Amino acid sequence: MSKTSVSVRIENVTKVFKDVKGKADVIAVNNANFEIEPGELVTLLGPSGCGKTTTLRMIGGFELPTKGKIYLGNEDITYLPPNKRDTATVFQSYGLFPHMNVFDNVAYGLKLRKLPSKQITEKVMSTLDLVGLKNLAQRAPSKLSGGQQQRVALARSLIVEPSVLLLDEPLSNLDALLREQMRVEIKRIQKALGITTIYVTHDRVEAMSLSDRIIVMKNGFIRQIGSPNEIYED
Known part of the structure; x- marks a missing residue:
């Protein structure tokens, strides 16, 4: 980035x-x-x-x-x-997709841009590492604390650069x-x-x-x- x-x-x-x-x-x-x-x-x-x-x-x-x-x-x-x-906006409400895990929530913007899957995986894991959530990539939003959910929302905005x-x-x-x-x-x-x-x-x-x-x-x-x-x- x-x-x-x-x-x-x-x-x-x-x-x-x-x-x-x-x-x-x-x-x-x-x-x-x-x-x-x-x-x-x-x-x-x-x-x-x-x-x-x-x-x-x-x-x-x-x-x-x-x-x-x-x-x-x-x-x-x-x-x-x-x-x-x-621009990218992080709102008061985290706005995470409840049916997607952390990885897919963060990858959403890149998938819309139709990036290759290998590139998406690399960028998502790199961004999750940046916000300290690399080990929670497969976790559902409902299993995260408020602070962790906020980090996912931040990662989702940052990943589109x-x-x-x-x-x-x-x-x-x-x-x-x-x-x-x-x-x-x-x-x-x-x-x-x-x-x-x-x-x-x-x-x-x-x-x-x-x-x-x-x-x-x-x-x-x-x-x-x-x-x-x-x-x-x-």
């Missing part, structure tokens, strides 16, 4: 959700502007309803901006569908100890691969320990952008 990292750029992005019941429209994201450097791990931090997940979903193609532009490197991806973007990894509160279903362990793992894997990563959380400790930079959001606006030290001190 040696792929050139790319930047992510958001230019004047606004997302308005129209209210169909005659109430006021909701401005979920209001004129957001930021750029994420290649290989950087940036966290969108803020309370529920601040616009952080909506911003992530627009980058992933699951929501379209009302106005503004989104770029991966120099490519305008604003209106591309999710499967046409070089996206230019940008999007993580939407991936640790919120784990207990405190597992969250701490997975934070360390995500940081290790992200640095090992050098993959541009955008992480969404409302947990300040998570943001401070993981991030190269933090984007603080509130009521749809970006309030502050800086390193964990800058955010902590000011």
Whole structure:
């Protein structure tokens, strides 16, 4: 998995959700502007309803901006569908296929791309080794702990070698100890691969320990952008 990292750029992005019941429209994201450097791990931090997940979903193609532009490197991806973007998303719910074992869950994206079976096996085992699950390849998701299921979901996203990894509160279903362990793992894997990563959380400790930079959001606006030290001190 040696792929050139790319930047992510958001230019004047606004997302308005129209209210169909005659109430006021909701401005979920209001004129957001930021750029994420290649290989950087940036966290969108803020309370529920601040616009952080909506911003992530627009980058992933699951929501379209009302106005503004989104770029991966120099490519305008604003209106591309999710499967046409070089991104992969890990959601809050792990979304594993219960009828498939760990190996087949991770291999799913490669099988859709019709890679040779020998190449699929090599890539799956290599990726499972990266997330520390090589010895659980044949296990069913129902037999895994929450942390192990989260690693499978992460492996399934990483194996397609996206230019940008999007993580939407991936640790919120784990207990405190597992969250701490997975934070360390995500940081290790992200640095090992050098993959541009955008992480969404409302947990300040998570943001401070993981991030190269933090984007603080509130009521749809970006309030502050800086390193964990800058955010902590000011």
